[in-house]
Amino acid sequence: MSALRVTAHAAVVGFEDTRAQYTLMSWLFGWMVRATAQVLFFAAMGLLLGSNDLILFAFIGNVAAMPALHGMAVGPDTAWERGLGTLPLLVAAPRSMLPVFAGRSSFYIAQGVGEGTLIFALLAPFLGFEGLWWWLPPALLIVSLGSYGLGLFLAACAIRRPRIGNIIFNLAFWGIVAIGGVNVPTSVFPGWVQTLAEFLPLHHGLLGVREVLATGPSWEALQQFGLELTIGLAWFLIALVAFRTFAESGRKDGTIDLVE
Amino acid sequence: MTTVVETEGLRREFRARRSKSGPVVALDAIDLTIEKGEIHGLLGPNGAGKTTLVKILTTILIPTAGRARVLGFDVVDQVDEVRRRIGLVFGGDRGLYTRLTARQNLDYWAALYDVPAAVADTRVPALLERVGLSERADDRVEEFSRGMKQRLHLARGLVGDPQVLFLDEPTVGLDPMASLRFRELVGEIRAEGKTVFLTTHDMAEAEAVCDRVSLIDRGKIIATERPSVLGRWINRFEWVEVHDLPADLGERFRAMSGVASVETRPDGWSRVQPDADGVAHAVLEIVVGAGITSVRTGSPSLEDVYLHVMGGRGMEL
Amino acid sequence: MRAALAAFRMQMSLVFRTPNFWMVQFITPAQTILFLSVIDAFGRPDLLAHAIIAPTLITIWYTAVWTGGSVVRNDRWNGALELHAAAPAPYGVVVPARVAAVMSMALLAVPLALGTAALTYGVDIDIQHPWLLLVVLVLVVIGTTGFAAILTSMTILSRAAGTIQNSASYPFLLLGGVFVPLALLPAWIRPLGRLVFLSWGSDLVRDAVAEPVVEGVPARLAVLTALGLAGFVVAHRLIRIVMRRVRVTGEITTA
Numbered sequence: 087m088s089a090l091r092v093t094a095h096a097a098v099v100g101f102e103d104t105r106a107q108y109t110l111m112s113w114l115f116g117w118m119v120r121a122t123a124q125v126l127f128f129a130a131m132g133l134l135l136g137s138n139d140l141i142l143f144a145f146i147g148n149v150a151a152m153p154a155l156h157g158m159a160v161g162p163d164t165a166w167e168r169g170l171g172t173l174p175l176l177v178a179a180p181r182s183m184l185p186v187f188a189g190r191s192s193f194y195i196a197q198g199v200g201e202g203t204l205i206f207a208l209l210a211p212f213l214g215f216e217g218l219w220w221w222l223p224p225a226l227l228i229v230s231l232g233s234y235g236l237g238l239f240l241a242a243c244a245i246r247r248p249r250i251g252n253i254i255f256n257l258a259f260w261g262i263v264a265i266g267g268v269n270v271p272t273s274v275f276p277g278w279v280q281t282l283a284e285f286l287p288l289h290h291g292l293l294g295v296r297e298v299l300a301t302g303p304s305w306e307a308l309q310q311f312g313l314e315l316t317i318g319l320a321w322f323l324i325a326l327v328a329f330r331t332f333a334e335s336g337r338k339d340g341t342i343d344l345v346e
Numbered sequence: 347m348t349t350v351v352e353t354e355g356l357r358r359e360f361r362a363r364r365s366k367s368g369p370v371v372a373l374d375a376i377d378l379t380i381e382k383g384e385i386h387g388l389l390g391p392n393g394a395g396k397t398t399l400v401k402i403l404t405t406i407l408i409p410t411a412g413r414a415r416v417l418g419f420d421v422v423d424q425v426d427e428v429r430r431r432i433g434l435v436f437g438g439d440r441g442l443y444t445r446l447t448a449r450q451n452l453d454y455w456a457a458l459y460d461v462p463a464a465v466a467d468t469r470v471p472a473l474l475e476r477v478g479l480s481e482r483a484d485d486r487v488e489e490f491s492r493g494m495k496q497r498l499h500l501a502r503g504l505v506g507d508p509q510v511l512f513l514d515e516p517t518v519g520l521d522p523m524a525s526l527r528f529r530e531l532v533g534e535i536r537a538e539g540k541t542v543f544l545t546t547h548d549m550a551e552a553e554a555v556c557d558r559v560s561l562i563d564r565g566k567i568i569a570t571e572r573p574s575v576l577g578r579w580i581n582r583f584e585w586v587e588v589h590d591l592p593a594d595l596g597e598r599f600r601a602m603s604g605v606a607s608v609e610t611r612p613d614g615w616s617r618v619q620p621d622a623d624g625v626a627h628a629v630l631e632i633v634v635g636a637g638i639t640s641v642r643t644g645s646p647s648l649e650d651v652y653l654h655v656m657g658g659r660g661m662e663l
Numbered sequence: 664m665r666a667a668l669a670a671f672r673m674q675m676s677l678v679f680r681t682p683n684f685w686m687v688q689f690i691t692p693a694q695t696i697l698f699l700s701v702i703d704a705f706g707r708p709d710l711l712a713h714a715i716i717a718p719t720l721i722t723i724w725y726t727a728v729w730t731g732g733s734v735v736r737n738d739r740w741n742g743a744l745e746l747h748a749a750a751p752a753p754y755g756v757v758v759p760a761r762v763a764a765v766m767s768m769a770l771l772a773v774p775l776a777l778g779t780a781a782l783t784y785g786v787d788i789d790i791q792h793p794w795l796l797l798v799v800l801v802l803v804v805i806g807t808t809g810f811a812a813i814l815t816s817m818t819i820l821s822r823a824a825g826t827i828q829n830s831a832s833y834p835f836l837l838l839g840g841v842f843v844p845l846a847l848l849p850a851w852i853r854p855l856g857r858l859v860f861l862s863w864g865s866d867l868v869r870d871a872v873a874e875p876v877v878e879g880v881p882a883r884l885a886v887l888t889a890l891g892l893a894g895f896v897v898a899h900r901l902i903r904i905v906m907r908r909v910r911v912t913g914e915i916t917t918a
Contacts, residue, residue, distance in 0.1 A: 123832075123837050127836055131842060133843050133847045133848065260697075264693045264694070264697040275700065
């Protein structure tokens, strides 16, 4: 239970950090404008290709990519933690660092799901989506949770090399968007790329999202969500090992500075 | 003597962004003059307004009211003339491009201070030599210690060959050796005929380096004098300090005419402060006659002045 | 002039030593694959120019918005902004020069996109007008530099500089017709798009790559140049106004 307490406290810190960065207005007119435009940018590809199917396909794919983006954003957020100089204090604390980082960034999950839902609600009527989408928010929650584990693993990598934290994050995110079935089905890629996508977040969750939007809850959708959560959990465990390894090696080679 | 810096009724207010209360007055009716070739100290606790004053004199901030002139040029209306003739040094680690080398940092600022390339080619190495960084000239600043960074800051402040150098808490965070070395450098700079304005909350530094010191508290200048004269403001009489003063002697001194106070410190030293002529001599005779050899005498220090004037605020960091 | 050159050189040195300045270039290959996979899925090799130009322009724009836009913010964080305020060289000259240094790296997007296309899809693009393409790309980079200088000057006063940078990214890429030409977007959006100089650049770049004959080159180049230079002029004036305002309000000190 005490790890949960730590996580909860850390979540409060995370929420306050976000509130310090964004007011409601700046979130609306800054971040949301960008996020909406990003979805529209890729959905508009259908106009060039003359395909309404592509418009909707890319629309749904890029909406689902939003919670994935936020889930993975733990990476650079954690690199910032190191820059703050609070890392050595955390390592010295008697708990694993993981609950702290997990808690601090848990607000990203809520943000990603909320944004994705809001953007979908705004644009769906204009882009020709017809159907019910009540199941979208829980589906996006699963996508976000699925990406969280990879985000934490990236965070562990970022801690070792904070200067390339942003690079690691962007490489991972755009790589997943490129091959994960966001704008085109993964079947257009060679076999090994398809296999790679199977073991990365977003791919299965996105298939589940498409399924629930097309037909509502179904066994097929549940299977995909199950796979998404399994892969997310696997990355979560890998992240746990990576954090512990970092803390040990950091203590051994003295790379944890007290004065940055 | 030529006046190089003068302020008249200088005032600076800040409006807090999301505060409903009125503006914060950082400086209030500051009248100050600094003479050519002087090292002038501005001594005060954190939040007293030292940095605000430096920023106005170096044209970073515009005063809310009043005037300030540096080398005869107004800091508001003749900004370019002022900037060309002054140098600015902040304390701490900030302000350097840590991923560049020391030399690259200085080359950059030399260009921004319009130092001709040919002149910069000799001046930059000379400055690095002077501050003891010539062997590390091509190392990245991020590898430097705090003391080295501060010396590089000083070199940066001198790269434009300024007539007036403003140092804002330049030795903050430095170890004693580094602080001492820095003070020596400042002394050398004055010997070249430059004027130095130095803010600090380090009493020893102000006393050791400054020709005159202005005390500032809550935005107001309280006094401007030579450190020794300031000391005399509290008490012009020498004090006598005794280690392990026996209680009976202490009572005797307290009852003695011409003794203002007898105070014992945790380190075991007791200070007998006279306030009349000849009393220090009498106290000394009694102490020596009692066979006590751990004795010392002195005049009030700037620290004594500071604590006396600032009262309970003391030396908060 | 000397200050501008020194600022350019200094920033180039910083760029080479700061991995975050390279971040945007790392995105180029992934986005190239993204666009190529789309045209491949639809069997549209005629849109190859679109698929390679889009990630190139995105990289150029992103470099402007994020890294170019961070020049002043980084100065503020590391305390150098105040030192610049006290220096004789105008910050309004220093900033555009430093942003230009950052932007010059953005042209790396061209070989990155071409190389990715060759390696992954085995495509080799035949550029119809290489010299025109070079001129247009340079003008696009110059214009984007001016825009980035405007953006970075706004970060002096704002705590939410990241917000400004966010809202300047994809909205402008959409309005700039970076993948989907402005002519194909809804009619009501097109006038807005024409205000974004990127839309002029996008069309001209695509034409230089793929069109045997490019119509109206002098006029289009003139518009691109004018809009780009206007950005520089505005940035210079804006920085002067902003620095003056900062001296009055003390925002450097308190922000």
